[in-house]
Each structure stands twice: as structure tokens, then as C-alpha cells.
Amino acid sequence: MLSIQNLHAQIEEEEKAILKGLNLEINPGEVHAIMGPNGAGKSTLGNVLAGKDGYEVTEGSVFFKGQDLLALDVEERAHVGLFLAFQYPVEIPGVQMLNFLRTCTNETRLARGLPELSGMDFLKLARAKAADLKINPDMLKRSVNSGFSGGEKKRAEILQMALLEPQFAVLDETDSGLDIDALRIVSEGVNALRDGKRSFLVITHYQRLLDHIKPDHVHVLADGQIVRSGGPELALELEERGYVDYEKAA
Amino acid sequence: MAATVDTVERVKKISVETYKYGFETDVEMDRIPKGLNEDIVRMISAKKNEPEWLLDWRLEAYRRWTQMEEPDWAKVSFPKIDYNDYYYYAAPKSLADKPKSLDEVDPKLLDTYKRLGIPLDEQERLAGVAVDAVFDSVSVATTFKHKLEEAGVIFMPISEAVAKHPELVQKYLGTVVPTTDNYFAALNSAVFTDGSFVYVPKGVRCPMELSTYFRINAQETGQFERTLIVCDDDAYVSYLEGCTAPMRDENQLHAAVVELIVMDNAEIKYSTVQNWYPGDENGKGGIYNFVTKRAQCRGVNSKVSWTQVETGSAVTWKYPSCVLQGDGSQGEFYSIAITNNLQQADTGTKMIHVGKNTRSRIISKGISAGRSDQTYRGLVKMLPKAQGARNFTQCDSLLIGDRCGAHTVPYIEVANPSAAVEHEATTSKVSDDQLFYCRQRGMNEEKALALIVNGFVKEVLQELPMEFAVEAQALVEISLEGSVG
Ligand SMILES: Nc1ncnc2c1ncn2[C@@H]1O[C@H](COP(=O)(O)OP(=O)(O)O)[C@@H](O)[C@H]1O
Ligand SMILES: [Mg+2]
Numbered sequence: 001m002l003s004i005q006n007l008h009a010q011i012e013e014e015e016k017a018i019l020k021g022l023n024l025e026i027n028p029g030e031v032h033a034i035m036g037p038n039g040a041g042k043s044t045l046g047n048v049l050a051g052k053d054g055y056e057v058t059e060g061s062v063f064f065k066g067q068d069l070l071a072l073d074v075e076e077r078a079h080v081g082l083f084l085a086f087q088y089p090v091e092i093p094g095v096q097m098l099n100f101l102r103t104c105t106n107e108t109r110l111a112r113g114l115p116e117l118s119g120m121d122f123l124k125l126a127r128a129k130a131a132d133l134k135i136n137p138d139m140l141k142r143s144v145n146s147g148f149s150g151g152e153k154k155r156a157e158i159l160q161m162a163l164l165e166p167q168f169a170v171l172d173e174t175d176s177g178l179d180i181d182a183l184r185i186v187s188e189g190v191n192a193l194r195d196g197k198r199s200f201l202v203i204t205h206y207q208r209l210l211d212h213i214k215p216d217h218v219h220v221l222a223d224g225q226i227v228r229s230g231g232p233e234l235a236l237e238l239e240e241r242g243y244v245d246y247e248k249a250a
Numbered sequence: 251m252a253a254t255v256d257t258v259e260r261v262k263k264i265s266v267e268t269y270k271y272g273f274e275t276d277v278e279m280d281r282i283p284k285g286l287n288e289d290i291v292r293m294i295s296a297k298k299n300e301p302e303w304l305l306d307w308r309l310e311a312y313r314r315w316t317q318m319e320e321p322d323w324a325k326v327s328f329p330k331i332d333y334n335d336y337y338y339y340a341a342p343k344s345l346a347d348k349p350k351s352l353d354e355v356d357p358k359l360l361d362t363y364k365r366l367g368i369p370l371d372e373q374e375r376l377a378g379v380a381v382d383a384v385f386d387s388v389s390v391a392t393t394f395k396h397k398l399e400e401a402g403v404i405f406m407p408i409s410e411a412v413a414k415h416p417e418l419v420q421k422y423l424g425t426v427v428p429t430t431d432n433y434f435a436a437l438n439s440a441v442f443t444d445g446s447f448v449y450v451p452k453g454v455r456c457p458m459e460l461s462t463y464f465r466i467n468a469q470e471t472g473q474f475e476r477t478l479i480v481c482d483d484d485a486y487v488s489y490l491e492g493c494t495a496p497m498r499d500e501n502q503l504h505a506a507v508v509e510l511i512v513m514d515n516a517e518i519k520y521s522t523v524q525n526w527y528p529g530d531e532n533g534k535g536g537i538y539n540f541v542t543k544r545a546q547c548r549g550v551n552s553k554v555s556w557t558q559v560e561t562g563s564a565v566t567w568k569y570p571s572c573v574l575q576g577d578g579s580q581g582e583f584y585s586i587a588i589t590n591n592l593q594q595a596d597t598g599t600k601m602i603h604v605g606k607n608t609r610s611r612i613i614s615k616g617i618s619a620g621r622s623d624q625t626y627r628g629l630v631k632m633l634p635k636a637q638g639a640r641n642f643t644q645c646d647s648l649l650i651g652d653r654c655g656a657h658t659v660p661y662i663e664v665a666n667p668s669a670a671v672e673h674e675a676t677t678s679k680v681s682d683d684q685l686f687y688c689r690q691r692g693m694n695e696e697k698a699l700a701l702i703v704n705g706f707v708k709e710v711l712q713e714l715p716m717e718f719a720v721e722a723q724a725l726v727e728i729s730l731e732g733s734v735g
Contacts, residue, residue, distance in 0.1 A: 095705030108692035
């Protein structure tokens with residue numbers, strides 16, 4: 001599904017290297033967790049995969065379903081099935097959530113050769129998916145992420161994922177800012193999308209998320225590289241010991 | 251390259267590529283000589299076969315104008331205008347002997363309006379909208395005349411009204427905007443050519459939208475239209491003006507005056523979609539748009555709303571105002587102004603509260619892109635007798651890129667302690683993060699920008715008559731189209 005080889009990336013303006021030879025293979029249906037100290041480059045990885053401006057890939061390659069991902073525009077990457085749940089979802093004042101979601105959904109459907117959904121059909125769909133995530137329908141009438149609580153923002157991210165039906169999703173600290181109940185609801189939302197084909201890359205600091213979303217593999221990202229990989233037990237170990245070992249190494 | 255930098259680059263190119271109204275119509279023109287003096291004023295008046303009183307009125311305005319100075323307080327700059335370097339009257343020759351019906355109108359002119367999306371012939375007309383089409387200094391045609399006559403509504407070119415309803419024109423002309431109100435109003439009073447006249451009699455709800463479409467075509471010609479709308483007791487009318495001009499390297503002058511008079515319990519809804527040629531990406535050419543628009547709510551509980559979508563012109567100087575005289579009268583101003591490339595706009599409104607319990611509401615949405623500069627300038631004035639008067643002002647600016655400017659200059663004068671004025675202002679920017687977020691969700695950059703901008707302006711778009719809201723929304727998108735990617 002996703003094959004990252006020797007990925008080097010830097011901040012364009014500062015020519016500061018952040019990712020320094022990162023390798024990762026993700027197969028269909030797998031859930032991979034990435035943990036690691038602050039500033040290690042976890043969000044940068046998500047941003048580079050999604051194609052955000054301001055980063056330059058200086059070496060390495062990323063193939064997604066056999067396609068050179070780095071050659072695609074941001075929206076094309078979304079169209080072929082890549083989704084990024086933002087660590088800090090962006091506010092767009094004045095743009096109604098429902099309108100935003102409909103535009104996202106229909107643009108993506110059109111790009112995938114599917115017909116647009118009518119206003120009515122979309123409304124039904126959005127309401128149903130929102131209800132699954134215990135999202136208050138009033139939230140759909142508010143401006144995109146404006147004045148949302150931390151938890152509301154993260155739930156809205158999962159709602160977008162549910163509507164866009166990606167093949168592969170990066171969840172960047174989707175658990176931070178969530179209370180226990182919200183964490184459970186969001187996790188259920190993610191698990192509902194686990195169909196044996198769809199893959200996830202879950203960036204988190206906490207084991208507790210991984211209690212709900214069971215990973216197949218856990219990796220430690222430190223100083224721009226995957227420095228250690230293992231099974232779910234690795235997350236438990238990290239929870240106990242922290243990242244001291246890796247911070248020193250970095 | 252950061253997305254917004256890219257945005258700015260693209261924005262620079264667009265006005266030229268997307269100004270689809272920039273074509274020229276090749277017809278034989280009848281002009282009077284270039285320049286401005288008393289003889290020119292007399293010639294214009296003679297061309298229009300005007301009565302003596304109107305000529306005298308023009309001459310008086312002209313004399314006063316020569317003693318006035320161009321205003322310099324607006325935050326716009328442009329080279330000194332040589333008023334002698336313009337033509338003040340230009341009309342297609344074919345219209346000289348007043349075509350009686352559309353069949354007699356030069357097909358080239360009809361075709362012009364068709365290309366502009368304003369079909370004048372019977373079958374293709376905009377349903378429910380009567381149109382007066384003004385081409386340079388004269389009116390080409392007015393549609394639905396018959397239907398309006400049946401309702402008792404007078405809607406005709408102002409020059410025709412001078413001949414057919416002199417008593418009404420003389421009674422109201424210049425009573426809202428006196429000839430000497432300001433430099434450009436004086437100029438307009440001296441040389442105005444055409445424009446629309448509307449009179450809605452007592453108790454009549456105008457059965458359709460009225461609309462005037464202004465087209466500047468001739469080279470080096472100023473357009474000075476004059477619009478006068480009177481809505482008698484308990485009457486209602488909704489009026490819309492649209493404007494375009496060909497792309498030309500030299501600047502063209504447009505100085506209009508619009509006067510609205512609203513009697514007891516009457517209402518005028520006045521909407522503008524202004525899309526004069528804005529000049530190219532280097533600021534060459536474009537229209538100088540110096541406009542005086544004012545409404546007098548003379549009657550009790552009368553109401554006026556100005557709604558404007560301003561995307562064109564190189565320089566805009568425009569403050570549609572409401573004088574709220576009648577007790578309980580209401581004024582509204584809803585504005586979307588978009589400046590791009592090197593456009594400059596100094597625009598806003600004046601709400602003068604005279605009567606008791608008068609109310610006003612101002613919603614202004616300014617979008618600046620490219621290297622453009624935009625100022626909202628607004629006055630809210632509560633006079634001593636404006637007991638219990640209320641104003642609410644919301645003034646929002648949206649910046650695209652970081653080389654444009656947005657300024658807000660509110661003037662508030664309150665001389666009645668029971669009057670309340672509320673002012674809110676925000677400035678925001680379309681950020682790279684917003685564009686990235688939208689694109690990650692599958693939108694291309696143009697779609698993303700349109701979504702963000704539409705979200706910003708929708709409160710005002712909703713105020714436009716249905717027939718034009720869609721067109722205006724498209725215009726908003728076109729004005730910023732290609733600005734990302
Ligand atoms: N746009 C940016 N400009 C400058 N520095 C950045 C930018 N994005 C990330 N960085 C830097 O890159 C490093 C990695 O950041 P990030 O990927 O956000 O880490 P993590 O998500 O693992 O906490 C940090 O030192 C951070 O300051
Ligand atoms: Mg991070």
C-alpha cells in the first residue's frame with residue numbers, strides 16, 4: 001500500500017533537515033503506530049506525505065499503491081486515497097461545516113469518477129455519520145473548526161475521514177485533547193473503517209489510544225528516522241520508560 | 251513556493267484574462283468635440299432637446315464646478331485628470347432618430363448586450379426583470395415598458411422623463427444630491443447624459459425588478475449617468491444596476507449621481523453589480539469610478555437598502571448614503587468590495603440619523619488581493635433629535651497574499667445621548683494552512699479559495715435579488731479566479 005524508502009526532507013526556507021532516511025512499509029489493512037519525542041518529525045512525515053508546501057524532499061521515494069506519491073499535487077494525493085487527520089485542524093471562519101464537507105466529498109467523488117451527491121443525499125449521509133461519532137448536528141451549521149473545542153475538532157476530522165473513505169489515513173495525535181469517552185467514540189469511528197484493506201498510520205504519545213485501536217506494528221521515530229520497530233508490546237514499554245533512550249541517541 | 255505567494259502571482263494575471271466584458275463594439279458614433287466648457291454643456295443639453303430650466307441648472311452646476319477642487323482626502327492616488335481631454339457626449343449614430351422598437355435598433359448594439367448576458371429582445375429577456383440599457387451617453391432600449399405602465403410605474407431614460415414628466419423630474423432632481431454637493435456631483439450635474447428615472451406611485455408594489463445596464467464603449471469618453479428614483483407612500487421597488495467597459499490602456503472617467511427618495515412606509519432596494527474594467531496587472535487602464543449615491547428616507551418608517559458588489563474599476567470613490575429623516579426610517583448598506591492587482595478602492599457609507607427611532611445597519615466585506623489597496627470609510631451620525639436611534643456596523647476585511655492593504659476608517663458622531671452605535675471590525679487572511687487543509691480534503695486551490703471567499707461574503711450575497719445573486723457569486727469567483735494553484 002505505502003512504501004517509504006530512505007526519505008529525507010527539509011524545511012524549505014531554513015534548509016533544515018527533519019526527516020533523515022526514513023523507511024516504512026505499510027500493507028493493506030495494517031495499522032501502524034508511530035511514537036516518539038516531540039520534535040522528532042512525526043507531523044512532518046504526515047505533511048510530507050500529504051504534500052504540504054514548505055517542505056522539500058531531498059532524497060528517497062514514496063510509493064502509494066504503486067504510484068509515485070511525491071509526483072502528485074496535494075488534492076491528487078487526496079483523490080487517490082490519502083487522508084491526513086491534522087494535529088491542529090485549521091479554522092475557516094464563515095465557511096459552514098456542512099458546505100465544506102459537501103464540497104470536499106463531491107470534489108473527491110468527481111475525481112474518483114463517482115457522481116456528485118445531491119444536497120439532500122449528502123445531508124442524510126453527513127447526519128448519519130455525524131450521529132455515529134456523537135457529533136451534535138448543530139456543529140454542522142457552524143464555521144469549519146471555528147470555536148470548536150479540542151475534542152470537537154478531532155471528531156470533525158474523523159467525520160471527514162468517514163465521508164472521504166480514504167485507502168490510507170494518517171492520524172496525527174488525534175487522541176490529544178480527548179477525554180476518555182471521546183477517545184472511545186473516535187476510536188470506534190476509526191475501527192469502523194477498518195475493513196481489512198484500509199491502512200492507518202497512527203501518530204500518538206499514548207498507549208491508551210492503542211488500547212482502542214490495536215496496532216499491528218509500533219515504531220519509534222526519533223531525529224527523523226525510525227529507530228526501532230516492534231509489535232504492540234513496544235508501545236507498553238515506551239509508556240513505561242518514555243523516550244529517554246532515543247532522545248539521547250538523537 | 252508558499253501557496254499564497256503563488257496566489258498573488260496568479261492573481262496578477264487574471265483580470266486581463268478573465269475580464270470577459272472587455273470587447274469593443276464597432277459602431278459609428280456621434281460625438282461632440284473633446285473638452286469641457288460652457289459651450290459643451292450647451293451642446294449636450296441641445297442634443298437632448300432639454301428645456302431651458304435644465305440648461306440653466308447645468309450651467310449653474312458647471313460654473314460652481316470650475317470653482318471647486320477635486321477632493322484629496324480619500325486613500326487613493328492617480329495622476330492628475332485632465333478634464334479637457336475627455337469627450338462628454340458620445341452616442342451611436344443609429345440611435346439619433348430614436349428607434350421606436352427593438353427592430354429598429356442597430357443589431358450590433360443588441361448583440362453587445364447579448365454578449366454581456368443582458369438580452370434585450372422579447373423572447374430571451376430575463377424573466378421578471380425590466381432593463382434600461384445605456385450605451386455611452388444614451389439609452390438603447392427599455393424593456394417591459396408596457397407592463398410597467400399598466401402598474402403605473404414610470405421607468406425610462408432620464409432624458410425621456412425630462413420630456414414626458416418634466417414636473418416630476420424638476421420637483422425631485424438635485425434635491426438629494428445638490429449640484430454643489432461635491433466636486434464630482436457638480437461635474438455630473440453639468441454634463442450628465444443618460445441614466446434611469448423611476449417613479450413608483452402611492453401604494454404600488456413594482457411588479458418586477460428594474461435594472462439599468464451601463465456600458466462605456468467609446469474611447470476617451472466619460473460616462474456621467476444620473477439616476478433618480480422616487481418611491482411614493484407605501485410603494486416598493488427593487489432596482490439593480492450593472493456596469494462594464496472594454497479593456498483600454500487609457501483611464502476612463504465615470505462620475506455618476508444616484509438620488510433616491512422614499513416617502514412614508516415606502517421601500518427602495520438598490521443593488522449594484524459593478525464590474526467596470528479594472529485595468530491590467532500593471533495598473534494600466536481601467537475606470538476611475540467617482541460616484542455619489544444618496545437616499546433620503548423622507549417618510550415615516552421608510553426604508554432603503556444599498557447592496558453593492560464592487561469588483562471592477564481602477565480607482566473607486568464611492569459612499570452610498572442614507573439620510574434617515576422620517577421617524578422610524580431604516581437604512582441598510584451591504585457591501586462586497588474586491589480589489590486585485592493595482593486596484594484602489596476607498597468606499598463605505600454614511601448613515602445620517604435625523605429622525606426618532608431611526609435604524610441603520612452596515613455590513614461591509616472587503617477582499618484585497620495582489621498589490622491592491624482598500625479602505626472602508628464610513629460615517630454614522632446621530633443628530634440631536636435622533637432619539638432612540640440605533641446603528642450596527644460590521645466591517646470585515648480579508649487579505650489574500652501579503653502585498654495588499656486593507657484599512658478601516660469609521661467616523662462616529664453622536665449628538666443624542668439615547669442613540670446607540672455599535673461597531674465591529676475584523677481583519678483576516680486566507681492562509682496557506684487553510685488552502686492546504688482544503689486541498690488535503692480533495693479541493694483544488696481555486697475551489698478552495700472560492701469556498702473561503704464565498705463563506706466570507708455570503709451574508710451580503712444573500713441580500714441581492716435572487717436573479718442576480720448567482721451572477722454576483724460567479725463574479726466574485728471570477729475576480730479571484732486563477733489566483734491559486
Ligand atoms: N514549517 C516549519 N518551519 C520550521 N520548522 C518546522 C516546521 N515544521 C516543523 N518544523 C520543525 O521540525 C521539527 C519536527 O517537527 P514535527 O514534525 O512537528 O515534530 P513532531 O510532530 O514529531 O513533534 C521540529 O524541530 C519543528 O520545530
Ligand atoms: Mg506533531
